[in-house]
Amino acid sequence: MRSFFYTIVLILFTGCGHFLDDYSQDLVVPKTVSDLNEILLGNGYIPSWEVKYLRNGSIGWQLNILDDDVNTVIAYNAMKGSPEMDGTYYGYTSWQMEVGRNHSGNNLAADNANWDGLYQRINSMNIVLHELGNVSQNTEQDKLDALRVEAECHFLRAQFYFLLVNMYAKAYDPDNAASELGVPLKLTYYVEHDKEKDTQFERTPVAKVYEQIVKDLNESIVCFEKSPQTKSFYRASKEAALLLLSRVYLYMQDWKNAEITAKELLAEKSSLLDYSKLVNNPVEYAISESSPELLFSQGSLSLENDFTGAGGDFCISQDLFQLYDTMDYRRDVYFGRSVQSDSIGLNRKYKMGEHRSSVSDLFTLRTAEGYLNAAEACAMQGDAQGASDWLNQLRSKRIEGYVNILYSADEVIDQVRTERRKELCMEGHRWFDLRRYAVCKKAPFKKVIERVYAVYDWDHKNVFKYGEVYQLLEDDPAYVFAIPKSVLEFDTGMPDNLREDREYVRLVYRNTLD
Structure with a gap:
């Protein structure tokens, strides 16, 4: 049941891009890191367009x-x-x-556009992160590309959860963050559904959501150190992850780590x-x-x-x-x-x-x-x-x-x-x-x-x-x-x-x- 839901979600999120090859009459799956990179671009990053209003x-x-x-x-x-x-x-x-x-x-x-849009992208990142372990990585370049895609997915998931938890939950207060209701924390690649339950997703405590954001950004930084970003500023990078992480630490009132992270960024990129x-x-x-x-x-x-x-x-x-x-x-x-x-x-x-x-x-x-x-x-x-x-x-x-x-x-x-x-x-x-x-x-x-x-x-x-x-x-x-x-x-x-x-x-x- 879970794999069926996963397949449907993947098709819905990725559309019928040329990077998806037929696996059977009813199933299309990505086979290469390049395929996943295109899913990342199409379903992770938020596009730019003309804005009249x-x-x-x-x-x-x-x-x-x-x-x-x-x-x-x-x-x-x-x-x-x-x-x-x-x-x-x-x-x-x-x-x-x-x-x-x-x-x-x-x-x-309706008031659901932000919630839906962010969770759709988060779920796409969950799928890509899962599928990275299933696609072929036969060359050293494949492995480096996979690390970069992994880094970008962790960064985007962190940025999206950071926005969600600050829109739909109270500010991080060290005194009660462990008990204050945050937002549902979904990290799985499949769609959970239990018809016997009224609630499919629980609101994870604010502290746990922030813990995941920090974890994602740190994992992003580690991956970028092994496989640096070579694309333009429209793609996530180690420097972007460091800056966002320093901001997250400020919100958590973790002043020491905020200082360390901001200084690490400015040691690498300080242009004004x-x-x-x-x-x-x-x-x-x-x-x-x-x-x-x-x-x-x-x-x-x-x-x-x-x-x-x-x-x-x-x-x-x-x-x-x-x-x-x-x-x-x-x-x-x-x-x-x-x-x-x-x-x-x-x-x-x-x-x-x-x-x-x-x-x-x-x-x-x-x-x-x-x-x-x-x-x-x-x-x-x-x-x-x-x-x-x-x-x-x-x-x-x-x-x-x-x-x-x-x-x-x-x-x-x-x-x-x-x-x-x-x-x-x-x-x-x-x-x-x-x-x-x-x-x-x-x-x-x-x-x-x-x-x-x-x-x-x-x-x-x-x-x-x-x-x-x-x-x-x-x-x-x-x-x-x-x-x-x-x-x-x-x-x-x-x-x-x-x-x-x-x-x-x-x-x-x-x-x-x-």
């Missing part, structure tokens, strides 16, 4: 509109229509109990882009395929068109923008003020406008994060000198006329967090960082976030009516996504993550803002 972006696009770095735009008139903002985005950006619920309340969209070269070069972008910082990227640039700062769209929050001083190159490179609304939109952090993107806003890994990870790990261990040194190295490439600063132990943690927010904004970090700061044993940080949801009169010239102000409180249940409804219908015994109904707390009007 944020909702068309890669898995996890919702992370762009959850945190305190964004807001909606208040303008006299909306330049964009209502279907996306009032339909797809409202439930996420105002932290509703049902994220698929539209603003008027008369429609509820000098942002002074971007200021007067309007055709260059902070994050692009030509950046010396780029280690890895997969998926699309989800926010190509929905962060213009125009009415009916999203903008950068004043809270974030005001962190940059006038000497910081990032302020004018990353952001630009909209002439239509005076709100702040994205400028040249990425290439904007509809196109097939070269880099992702969520799955990109670059060396700048390595400096910040090393700085945070040092700061949390009381090494203010080390943390300051790492900050200074990064800032020297970001701020005009920068002079090195030595912070005290009391100052440096806040400085690292501020720099992390400034450097990594709109890259899928801030929402998860806010979650982990709240449970940080060394220096807990919590805040109330307010979102102004701009309501326009879509029936009468798209004129602004009022803004509904929503609040995300400290330790709010909405920091965790609910388990998708379709999953709960299938696994009826699986515990859900309960969220609360949310109403706006007050209204704002244009005349109160002028």
Whole structure:
């Protein structure tokens, strides 16, 4: 029974690619490492495509509109229509109990795309890892290729589980991670199904999920050391695995291992882009395929068109923008003020406008994060000198006329967090960082976030009516996504993550803002 299910799953995930040869009338199987490499490419890595709307972006696009770095735009008139903002985005950006619920309340969209997409890819990686032991490896090159494919599978599975556990479970808290419910941990290549059971998959504790993520990344690194990646940054590498592992250790509050891993990365790859070269070069972008910082990227640039700062769209929050001083190159490179609304939109952090993107806003890994990870790990261990040194190295490439600063132990943690927010904004970090700061044993940080949801009169010239102000409180249940409804219908015994109904707390009007 299991092999039957495995065969069906393999065919569904891989399609009818030319790399699958007939084994019998009813069964097709991969026979070479090259076959498995094509399955890895087609069913593991997230492809890039043109993104007309944020909702068309890669898995996890919702992370762009959850945190305190964004807001909606208040303008006299909306330049964009209502279907996306009032339909797809409202439930996420105002932290509703049902994220698929539209603003008027008369429609509820499915909420399972992220869950399904990630688990489908995880299962494909499980299949490839299993089949590596069954295909021929007759030459030394076959064996090296198999090691590289194995390394990439472990990396991707780790990255996907890392996203899942941070979307659908509470942040890693060393005090309760061993008992806090995480996400189902599936490592088998076959489909489990027991008709006598209401629940096919149990929610594995957060600590166990992280344990597997760490294990996968370490195995990836070992394999890459034996068979280094020779392809472009669109394929996983040892450097990418080291950077992601250092981030995972930060989330676990394992500061020493985070420091060791970040330093190992930076010893091998430490290149930083000098942002002074971007200021007067309007055709260059902070994050692009030509950046010396780029280690890895997969998926699309989800926010190509929905962060213009125009009415009916999203903008950068004043809270974030005001962190940059006038000497910081990032302020004018990353952001630009909209002439239509005076709100702040994205400028040249990425290439904007509809196109097939070269880099992702969520799955990109670059060396700048390595400096910040090393700085945070040092700061949390009381090494203010080390943390300051790492900050200074990064800032020297970001701020005009920068002079090195030595912070005290009391100052440096806040400085690292501020720099992390400034450097990594709109890259899928801030929402998860806010979650982990709240449970940080060394220096807990919590805040109330307010979102102004701009309501326009879509029936009468798209004129602004009022803004509904929503609040995300400290330790709010909405920091965790609910388990998708379709999953709960299938696994009826699986515990859900309960969220609360949310109403706006007050209204704002244009005349109160002028």
